[in-house]
Amino acid sequence: MQKLLQELALLPEVQYIRQELAGGCRSALVTGLSPVHRVQIAAALAQEMKKPLVILCADERECQRFAGDAESLTGQRPLLLPGREMNLRPGAVSSRQWEYRRIAALRRMQTERPAVILATAEALCQRCIPARVLAEAVTELAPGQRHDVAQLCRRLADAGYTRCDQVEGPGQFALRGGILDVFSPGADAPVRCDFFDDEIDALGEFDPGTQRRTQNMQRALLLPAGEVLPAHGAPDAAEKLEKAAAHYEKKESAAALSAALRADAAALRQGMIPGGSDRFMEAVYPEFSCGADYLPGDALVCVSESGRVAEGLKQWLWQRRQDITAAEENGWLAGEFAHLQLEQDELVRVLEKYPVCQMESLPTSRYLLTPEAMAQVAAKQLSVYGGSLETAVTDLTHYLTTGYRVLVLCGGRVRADNLQRLLRERKIPAAVDYQNSAMPEKGQAVISVGALSAGSEYPGLQLAILTEGQLTARVSGKEPRRRAAPKNDPTRQKLQSYADLTAGDLVVHQHHGIGRFVAMIRLPVDGVEKDYIKIAYAGSDCLYVPATQLDLVSKYIGSGEDTSRTKLNKLGGTEWAKTTYRAKAAARDLAKGLIDLYARRQRLEGFAFSPDSPWQQEFEEAFPYTETDDQLRCIREIKRDMEQPRPMDRLLCGDVGYGKTEVALRAVMKCILDGKQAAILVPTTVLAQQHYATAVSRFRSFPVTVEVLSRFRSAGQAKDILERTAQGKVDLLIGTHKLLQKNVVFHDLGLLIIDEEQRFGVAAKEQLRKRAEQVDTLTLSATPIPRTLNMALSGIRDMSAIEEPPRDRQPVQTYVLEHDWGILGEAMRREIDRGGQVYYLHNRVENIESAAGRIRQLLGEDAAIGIAHGKMSESQLSRVMQDMADGEIQVLVCTTIIETGIDIPNVNTLIIEDADRMGLSQLHQIRGRIGRSSRRAYAYLTYRAGKILTEVASKRLTAIREYVEFGSGFKIAMRDLEIRGAGNLLGAEQSGYMMSVGYDMYLKLLNDAVLEQQGKASQIRPECSADLTVSAYIPDGYIPQARQRMDLYRRIAAIRTAADSGEILDELLDRFGDPPKAVTALLDVALLRSDAAQAGICDISQKGRQLLFRFTDRVDPPSLVAVCAMACYKGRLLLHSGDQPYLTLYLREKEDSLPAAAALTEQLRMKQEEIAGHRPQKEGETT
Secondary structure, three states: OHHHHHHHHOOHHHHHHHHHHHOOOOEEEEEOOOHHHHHHHHHHHHHHHOOOEEEEEOOHHHHHHHHHHHHHHHOOOOEEEOOOOOOOOOOOEEOOHHHHHHHHHHHHHHHOOOOEEEEEHHHHHEEOOOHHHHHHHOEEEOOOOEOOHHHHHHHHHHOOOEEOOOOOOOOEEEEEOOEEEEOOOOOOOOEEEEEEOOEEEEEEEEEOOOOEEEEEOOOEEEOOOOOOOHHHOOOOHHHHHHHHHHHHHOOHHHHHHHHHHHHHHHHHHOOOOOOOHHHHHHHHOOOOOEHHHHOOOOOEEEEEOHHHHHHHHHHHHHHHHHHHHHHHHOOOOOHHHOOOEOOHHHHHHHHOOOOEEEEOOOOOOOOOOOOOEEEEOOOEEEOOOOOOHHHHHHHHHHHHHOOOEEEEEEOOHHHHHHHHHHHHHOOOOOEEEOOOOOOOOOOOEEEEEOOOOOEEEEHHHOEEEEEOOOOOOOOOOOOOOOOOOOOOOHHHHHHHHHOOOOOOOEEEEOOOEEEEEEEEEEEEEOOEEEEEEEEEOOOOOEEEEEHHHHHHEEEOOOOOOOHHHOOOOOOOOOHHHHHHHHHHHHHHHHHHHHHHHHHHHHHOOOOOOOOOOHHHHHHHHOOOOOOOHHHHHHHHHHHHHHOOOOOOEEEEEEOOOOOHHHHHHHHHHHHHHOOOEEEEEOOOHHHHHHHHHHHHHHOOOOOOOEEEEOOOOOHHHHHHHHHHHHHOOOOEEEEOHHHHOOOOOOOOEEEEEEEOHHHOOHHHHHHHHHHOOOOEEEEEEOOOOOHHHHHHHOOOOEEEEEOOOOOOOOOEEEEEEEOOHHHHHHHHHHHHHOOOEEEEEOOOHHHHHHHHHHHHHHHOOOOOEEEEOOOOOHHHHHHHHHHHHOOOOOEEEEOHHHHHOOOOOOEEEEEEOOHHHOOHHHHHHHHOOOOOOOOOEEEEEEEOOOOOOOHHHHHHHHHHHHHHHHOOOHHHHHHHHHHHHHHHHHHHHHHHHHHHHOHHHHHHHHHHHHHHHOOOHHHOOOOOEEEOOOOOOOOOOOOOOHHHHHHHHHHHHOOOOHHHHHHHHHHHHHHHOOOOHHHHHHHHHHHHHHHHHHOOEEEEEEEOOEEEEEEOOOOOHHHHHHHHOOHHHOOOEEEEOOOOOEEEEEOOOOOOHHHHHHHHHHHHHHHHHHHHHHOOOOOOOOO
16 A cells, blocks of 8 residues: 555655654654554655654554554564563463564564564563574574584574474474474474484474474574573573572571572573573673664654553553562562563663654643654544445445545455445446555545555545455455365374373273283294283283284273273173173164164255355455364355255364354355345353354344344343244344244244254254254354264264364463462452453362452452352353353353353453363363453463372373473373263263273274165275284384384374375384384285285284284185195195184295285285186176
8 A cells, every 4th residue: 555655645744744853853743643543644654754663552452453554554564572471480381472472573673674563662671582692592404504413402402492202382392313303483383304414405394283294495494492591691690690599598588589599500500491581581691681672773663642651561560560579579589680671761761762753642741752843633533334335335425525535445356346336336436456556536436455444534635545444363365374284194093092102091902802001012022023012901911912903902081080990801701792792783873873864864855055146255255364274164065065955964063262153154144145044043041142242243244134032132022033033034043942932933944053052952952853854954063073083973974073273363371380379369460450351260169169259358359259160050150151241250260161151352361270180171172261352361270389299190280381381282182172072972872882992992883883884884994913923113213202102003003005004104204214124014014914804814923934814704715725726835825624714824944924924915815806807796796
C-alpha cells in the first residue's frame, strides 16, 4: 500500500511534523489519532523520512494488533520484540519459548534492518544478552566447512544447548558417530549435519517426530539457547559470586544466600549453567545491556499513547521490584546483582537520542517526553463492515455522493469480485485493483485486496478507507502453512509404545500372554551373539524372545490404573488361549454389529447436496486462522459424503481446541445454502451457549438465522423459536436434549450435528437414530481417536480424525516448582490485577473446600472464588461454568473436570497441585485450556515441598521438566491419551475385553475380525518365527541408547515387504550412519520371516547343520513334494509327513543358513504359484 502511505504523507500536519523532526526537534506530538491512524501516520512518516520505524506500545496485545496493520501497509513482516520472564528461583524449571523468541528477535535486529519494530517499554528496559556475546555465540554451518566435532559440541554447550540422546525440542543437540543433530531456537525444524572426518558433507532439516530428514539445506544458523552464557561472559564471574558469598557468610540471616552463591560459583567453574540463571546475569555480564541497545541508530520512534505506556511501565517496574525483593528475602539473589532493568528516567534518556513522535487520541498532561512541536490531525475511525458487503455498499454510496475518494479493502479476490458485482447492480462504478497499485480519483471507488483493523476517514484528503477488519491472524495472507510432517508409517505407529519400555513393565506376548519385562540381554548361542528380551511369567517361569521376533510382543496397556495387581499368565497354561478366544468373539460381535449398521444406512435414500458455491468459498475465506492440514482433509471428507445420495454418518474426532467446530460450521453452511435446516445437539447448556456465540459470530456477514434452545430461554421465547423452526425461518438451531422433545418439528432438516455423543444416554441416542435415519449426521467427539484404532475401524465406520494441533497462537509460559503458597498467591494476584481469571487444580474432592478457603485467605475476602468437581449435579456444575464464562468468578478451584470443559479465553493462569501424579498427556490436555487469547498465559506445575518422590513419580517429574523446558516428550504422552480414546469409543463391555488382553493385542483381534466379516480372511497376516545361527543384532557401539535400540528392534521385526526394509535401511543411514553387517543381517531375517509366513511356513529353526521348516495348515502338500524333487536339493531335503508336516534341509560345508533358508522359501513360493496356475478352477473361484 505504498500509494496510500504517499497520500497520507501529503497531509499538512504530517509534512509539518516531518520538517520539525528533520530540523532537530527531539519530540513531537500528534493528537486526534485513533489506534488505526497511529500505524498509518507512523508508517507514512517513516517512509517519508526514509528511516526504520519503532512503535512503542502499551502492551503485547496492542503490538499484535498493530503488527497486522503495519504488515498490510508496508508489505513487510514487522519484527515483534517480546519481553520475557526473569527466572530467579534456583531449581525451578520453566518453558523457554518466549526467551527463544526474544533471542531470535534480537538477532534479527542485530543483522537485518527491519522496516518496522514493535515493542513494549518493558521489552526495551529488560536486561539482556550483550550484542557482542550474541554475535560470538551464533554458529553458522554449511556444507564444505571444516570443524573439530568435539570442539563444535563444546561450543554448543557453551551457547546454552543441552546434550541428549535424541533431539526432540529446541535447545537440544545429539551426536552419534559422525552425525550431529541440533535444534536451534527460532528454527522451524532441527538440523542434521553429516560429517566426513572433520568436513560437513551434508546438511538437512529433519522431523523430530519421525527423526527422518525432510529436506536438504545450504546453510543453518544456530542461535544461542539462552541469554546467560558464562563461557562467553566475564572470566571472573565465579570469583565474584564467591566473594559475595564470603561477604554474606558473616550475616546470620544470609546463610541461605551464601550457600546458594557458593553452589552457583561451583557450577560455573564446572562449565554448567544452573537453572534460574538470571540471578547472576550481572556477574557474568558486567556491562549493562538491554533491548533498547539493539534499536537501529537512525530509527524514528513513535509512541502510541504515552500515558498508557508510562503507566504500563510503572506497573511492570513495581512488579519487578517486588520479585527482586522476594528473591533477596528467600536467599536466591544478592543485592549487588539485582540491576536487571532500566528505570523509567533511564529509558527516557535513551529515547532522547532518537526523533520521537508521540501519538494520542486526545491532548493530555502525561507524556514520556516533553513535546517540542504539536499538530492535530482531523481523522475519523470507521467501524469495520465485517464481511457484510451490504453495509460496505451503503457507506460507499454515502461517500461517493459527497465527492470523496474511496478505497475498499476486501479479505480476498472472491470477496472483491462479489463486491464489484453488487456495486454494478446498484449502478456504482468501481475498479478492482488486486495489486494495491492505484489510488481512486475524486468521486471514484477502488476495490483492493488487503485488510486493516478498522476503516478511516481523512477529510483533509477527502479520502475514505473501508475495510472488513483484520480477517486473518497475520494480514498479508494467512500464516504460511507448515509442510505436513509425513504421517508416521504404519510400522512405526504401533511400535511407539515400546520406546519407553522399562524393567518391570507389563508386556503381552501373542502366544503366551501377559508377563513382566525383565531386561534386554545379549547371549551367545551356537557361537554367535544375539539379543533377547527376557520376560518373567507367573511362578518362576521365564521366556527369552529373540529380538528378531519383537513384533509378537507389545507393551500391555490396560485401564491406566496401577498395574502391580494385574495377573500374570502361566507359560504353557490354557488360560491365555481362553482369554484371547473370548476377546476374539467380542471383537467379532462388534465388527458384525458395525458392518450391519453401515450396510443398512447404505441402502437408505438421502439428499445429495450440491457442490461448493462462491458463497461457501467466501464463508471459508472469512475464517480468521490458518487451517491445519488435518482440518482441510476432514472438511473435504465431510463435503464428499454430503454430496452423495445416501445419508452421511461420519464421526469427527479431535482433541479439545483442535478446530472441530469450524469443520462442523462449514458443513452447516453447505447445508443451509441448499435451502435446508441444520441442528446442533449438545450435552450441556454452557456448551450450547458457547456454540451459539461462535455460530452467530461466524455467520454474522451472511443471511443466516441462528437460534438456541436451552433453559436460558423463557417459555415464550422457546415457543416462538419452535414456531419459526417449523415454518423454516430458522436456519440453524442449537440446543441441549430439549431438541429431542416431540414438540420440536423441523420444516426441512438436512444436517444433524451431535457434539460429545458419549455424554448422551442410550434412550436419547435411540430417539435420535429414528429421527435422523435419512438425515446427514455428523458426530463430534473430543476424545482423540488413536490412529491405530482409526485404521482398524476405517473399513466399517466413516471416521475423520484431527490429530494435528493448531498453530500455537501463543506459547504458555510454564514453570515446574515445589508448591509454595507465597509464589502461587502472587501469581493469582497478578492475573486478577490484569483482569484475568485463574484455574487452581486440586484433584481431591474431599478437601477441595479447605483448598478454596486457603486461597480466600491469601487473596482476601474480595476475591470471587468458585468450586467445580465431578460430584456436583449437572445443573450446579453448569451454573458454576456459566459464572466462570461470564467473568463472575476470578479463581475456580477445580478437579480435572476442566479437561473437557468449555473455552474461556480470559483464563490465562493455571496452577496444578501434585503435577507429579498426572500423566504427561493429561497435563498437556489441561494446559491446553489456557493460552487461547492474545494475552500471555502462565502455567505452574507444582509438587509437594520436601516430598520424597517415588521412582515412578521422579521419572514422571523429569519427563514433565523436559517436556516443559524443551517442549519434547509429547509423543510418549499421546500414548495414555490413545487408551482413554479407545475406552470411550468402544463402550464399557469392549473396554473390559481390551483390558484382559491389552490394547495392542485387542487391536490386532479387532482388525482380523473386521477383515473376516468383510470376507477378506485371506488378508489376515500369518506369523512365522525364525531362530537361525546368524549374528543379527544392533551393536551398542552403533546405537548406544537401549531405548532407541529397542524401538528399532520392534520396527525391524514388523517389516513385511522389501520396501519396508529399504525404508528402515534409509532411516538407519540417515540417523546413525552406515549399518554394520550384524544390522543388515537383522533386516534380512525380518524379510525372511515375512516371505516364509506368506509361503505357509510358521517356524524356521536351526540345529547345527540342519534347518527345520514347520508349516501351518495353509500349506500346499503338492508344492512341498515338488520342491523336494528338485535336483539342487537331491539328498539334502527331507519331508516328514504327519499332522504337522515339516522339512529338514541339510546345509553344505560352509553354507550360510540365512541365504539357504531364503532360497528354499523362494523356491517353495514359486512352486505354489506354478501349481495354483495349473489347477482347474472350481465354481465361484476367481483367479
